[in-house]
Amino acid sequence: MDLENRTSVTEFILLGLSDDPELQPLLFAVFLTMYITTxxxxxxxxxxxxxxxxxxxxxxxxxxxxxxxxxxxTSVTVPKLLTNILFQKKTIHLIGCVAQLYFFLLFGNMESFLLGVMSFDRYVAICDPLHYTTVMSQNICIVLVGLSWVISAFHSLIYSVMASRLLYCGSNIIHHFFCDIPPLLKLSCSDTSTYEMVIFTEGSLVVMSPFVLIAISYGFIVFTLIKVPSDQGRWKAFSTCFSHLIVVTLFYGTDIFMYLRPSSSYSLDYDRVVSVMYTIVAPMLNPFIYSLRNKEVKDALKKAVCRPRV
Known part of the structure; x- marks a missing residue:
């Protein structure tokens, strides 16, 4: 097969979640409702x-x-999904596919780093409260968020360039509802061993670094709370971390399942379900997790709702 034929695929077909025509109206209604809720x-x-x-x-x-x-x-994937369901136009150009992959990885990695930064914030607040205002000053918070954006952008660029350099010379059907690394690797006719090595090295380092920070932070938090003599004081301190722990479990549970395993073990049906969890369901649930478990947010919400209108 010559090079011209091997590089002829420039447009892909996103199969979405189901080919059943009877399910399309239901899927559209469900995902539109979830997107608006998010x-x-x-x-x-x-x-x-x-x-x-x-x-x-x-x-x-x-x-x-x-x-x-x-x-x-959620805006990276859901609008395209809704458009495909509504108009049954499931094609996406290679450039659009790479762009979608870039922004999906950018925001996905940002969530990972923000969860790590938030765990460090809880560590300082509980383990070193006297120096909290100094350690977590406004400038330091801005630097931490800015650095997270820079690392996420660079990481996403590596994967996007990698995806754009792969050869797609056979089928152009992506068994997914958005462009992601696993289905693209599965679709490519290139030797993907180098790319998989990048995922397991650089990818593992970038994804797992915030997770390690979270684990270390909560290790110190637990050690500190053990020394608190009052059960009520211990629970009051830990309750400030509870919402964060739920979000961390939801995020990393699906993330590790999707990316830190060989491409040969990918299952199309299971992976699409897991992808729905972390791209659509989790962003929808996070505001409720933080608001329902957080008295300050609930009080502020009640204050805003009950504020007299002029």
């Missing part, structure tokens, strides 16, 4: 944090950024 929920969290002076603290600064990234992450 936008409203995260926008509400951002608005409350910005409007309430009591919430102008490092923890809520990171949560505000996290909600913004949630909106961006």
């Amino acid at each position: 936008l409203i929920g995260n926008a509400t969290i951002i608005s409350i944090i910005r409007a309430e002076c009591r919430l102008h603290t490092p923890m809520y600064f990171f949560l505000c950024n996290f909600s913004f990234v949630d909106i961006c992450l």
